[in-house]
Amino acid sequence: MTDEPLLRVSALSKFYGSRVGCENVTFDLWPGEVLAVVGESGSGKTTLLNCLSTRLLPSSGTASYRMRDGQWRELYRMSEAERRFLMRTDWGFVHQNPADGLRMTVSAGANVGERLMAVGDRHYGRIRATAVDWLSRVEIDEDRIDDEPRAFSGGMRQRLQIARNLVTGPRLVFMDEPTGGLDVSVQARLLDLLRRLVTDLGLAAIVVTHDLAVARLLSQRMMVMKDGRVVESGLTDRVLDDPRAPYTQLLVSSILQV
């Protein structure tokens, strides 16, 4: 491991007019670390995630990312071309709704291969072999490679979306309620898979969830948000077993329906 963070976020705020999206969020993310962002609906989780992944520009604050070459770059000062390149190489983004992150009308193989082609791979056989490999890693049968995701179940679509994101070997993956729309049994399988992949690949991830069980399973560290602000953060086990903020105590004791 390295002694430098991967991402440094400082005093990040996003306002929608006068409404607070998220406010004054500060944290560092380390290589290979999974950070869960929890809180009830409307607490600002998605806003924060979208700002961090540069899908949204914050109203104020900074975020710096350590590039593969070791250089620190201020995310909101990068050109759009640089940001888009980062997003399809060193980053991944897993949407709650797989249809938002997949091309529904091209085959599973092409969905996985797209990023490779986007970065210049021009060898069909190699692209296909990589797609086969990734499908098996997310437990999708090789013989589904030429099927469109339209024909897939929700769980399969979500696994395909994950494969599509991981194929370029990103170092940081953003996930917004990755198990959100799925049945409980399907959720459990996906969580197992995610946990294994994240560990095997040494991925850093920021996972937004309203489900404390997801945070417990996936993350080493967590931040609890309320009304756009971080009310508590710390190691996941510590926060869940020994919550300090009164709001977190309510959350953990499940008095609050999140």
Add this chain to the structure above:
Amino acid sequence: MTDIATYNFAYLDEQTKRMIRRAILKGIAIPGYQVPFASREMPMPYGWGTGGVQVTASIIGPDDVLKVIDQGADDTTNAVSIRAFFKKVAKVAVTTETAKATIIQTRHRIPEQPLTAGQVLVFQVPIPEPLRFLEPRETETRKMHALEEYGLMHVKLYEDIARHGRIATTYAYPVKVEGRYVMDPSPTPKFDNPKMHRSPALQLFGAGREKRIYAVPPFTGVVSLDFEDHPFEVQTFDQPCALCGAENVYLDEVILDDHGGHMFVCSDTDHCEKRRGDPTSSSWGDRAEGAGGADGQSSPSSTPIPALRADPPHNGEGKEAE
């Protein structure tokens, strides 16, 4: 009584022509880039070459010699109508001979005879955006062009190979122009793609309904996209042209009777007739003899501007036909 007098030279008013010429110049300056232009109503429906006609109308002069082909043929209704249109509104000479033409307006083919410096090839384009297939949002495709994000084009070719075992796209086969912009060469067969590469002729593309003009200047690199292990290749034909014996040309299948009789003949009718030394090929009524500007104030015809109608669109293989 002078119908012609009510029309400006080449039908379009000078201001419109200037606007279109500016778009053409911009297109030439940025090879393969789609330049928006204010497409005008033409006396023909969209889908019958309004983009190409506007381009031709903006560049044509009294000394030009115009050839118009549709799927390689000079004698289809659409080609005849457009030729007659310019004969009427610009009084230019027209020809079917590739070598004699200074401007060739085309739908779906590039002549077999290599073009030369000074010639202009004007393509009629139905759908100018090669990325449209997978990305319907115009804002996004423009961004992809601007940032040179062309992975999606290979996704399309990947799908072809996954489904058919080879790149099955045979028309409108995407190309990269001068190493920068990915361009749709219009629904010409991919057979013609290599002819675009470093052609001495100027190639202009007009899409009327979509209001886009783009260009490939002379001697510009035009490379068909492919994979290392599935390289681009043109169609080949098992037999030569049944009429003239030509090989390595693009052939059309012609049905001869109701009993399955058919033969393959040159789609480029001028090329075929030339090779056969066909005497009828030079006896067309609208050939180059009647140079518009040349025979002075040729009789102000009382026939109206020919209504431009055309044959039903040929199959553009998955693309909307122009």
